Amino acid sequence: MSSNHKSVAFYEAGSWYHRLKVLKEDGTTGYSKKGGFASAEEAEKSYRHCEEEFAQAYRNYHANNSTDFELREYLIYWLEEIYTPRIENTTRMLTAYTLYDLILPYMNQGVKLRYLSVEYLDALLEKVSKVCESAGNKSRELLNIALKDAVVQGYISHNPVPSTKPYKRKKANVIVLNKEELRIFLERASENNWYLEILLGLFMGLRKGEIAGLKYADFNLSQKTVTISRQITSNPIVPKGQGKVAEYQVIEKPPKTPNSYRTLKVPDAIMKEVIVRKTRNDFRKEQMGEAYIDQDYVSCSENGLPHATASFNTALTKLCRRAGLPHLTVHSLRHMYASILTEQGVPLIKVSALLGHSSLNTTFEYYCEVMDETEKIRSFLNNQFIP
Secondary structure: OOOOOOOOEEEEOOEEEEEEEEEOOOOOEEEEEEEEEOOHHHHHHHHHHHHHHHHHHHHHHHHHOHHHOEHHHHHHHHHHHHHHHHOOHHHHHHHHHHHHHHHHHHOOOOOEHHHOOHHHHHHHHHHHHOOOOOHHHHHHHHHHHHHHHHHHOOOOOOOOHHHOOOOOOOOOOOOOOOHHHHHHHHHHHOOOOOHHHHHHHHHHOOOHHHHHHOEHHHEEOOOOEEEEOOEEEEEEEOOOOOOOOOEEEEEEEOOOOHHHOEEEEOOHHHHHHHHHHHHHHHHHHHHHHHHOOOOOEOOOOOOOOOOOOOHHHHHHHHHHHHHOOOOOOHHHHHHHHHHHHHHOOOOHHHHHHHHOOOOHHHHHHHHHHHHHOHHHHHHHOOOOOOO
């Protein structure tokens, strides 16, 4: 389980309480609360005991009423009561998205667990696979784990998922530094001219073009926010009458998607570095006079103009090679930022908004592979994410 602990106890009317799940006679779940505890610790202890009793009662009910156990009901129960206690927040977040947003909307009402067939599951996965590239593979993977557990619990005699049509796995290159690697990386980065850009990628999840497009006017020092409203990108120049690119021009463009327009909170350490960078750029402007082209860019060359679009990744490559670290790109920093958020329990829809993705499916596509990186992420999170 994740080390992040959220208290289930709350104080009300002179004593401590906790929420309570109650199994009704028809097998559905009711909700109540239980109080009268002298401390939060007592309430939490009672909560854990009640949760165990509820889980056992639920299992007993469905073991005795297996003919009425619906697939939908079992999958929800499996995720919340069986699977969640043994996985990390990252896996929980993305598994919940796979179940609630990909599988259940396409599932027929009233399908009984004991009547499941390969044909039905194939038809279900075929529909789900059309949602996004990873949907078929991840949904089949979830169903396989859930129905393996159903066999162990005696709800069904065999698991039909292995006989269903397989779907290709999209393997993303998710690089997550461990505690020591992250310490070395940030230590070396702090001595690098690209330190601010690195912090903006790793702790705010900004795209390379968004970082390059930032201007000092985008930052609100009193509110400690930054507004993303443009990006810097390369524009190929093809001379008239020629069939090949002669050069690439660095230009300003709107953000990648409409959802990429966003205002984000800026950590104090990053805001401090923005001020340091402003002082440095102002000094250059004073020294260079008219040779300095002031367009208010935060990340810029010595003359004030934007860097070449490959410059940031080139700097990261050199930094990692000299430090003996895995090769990172700006997109790697963005991957790690998403991993941080999901491991800390931030809902996927909020992760999607912070990253400026066009849709929730885009976020799922990019980061579903962190489900397979549990050990690396746990090690990574041993260190608090404070630049």
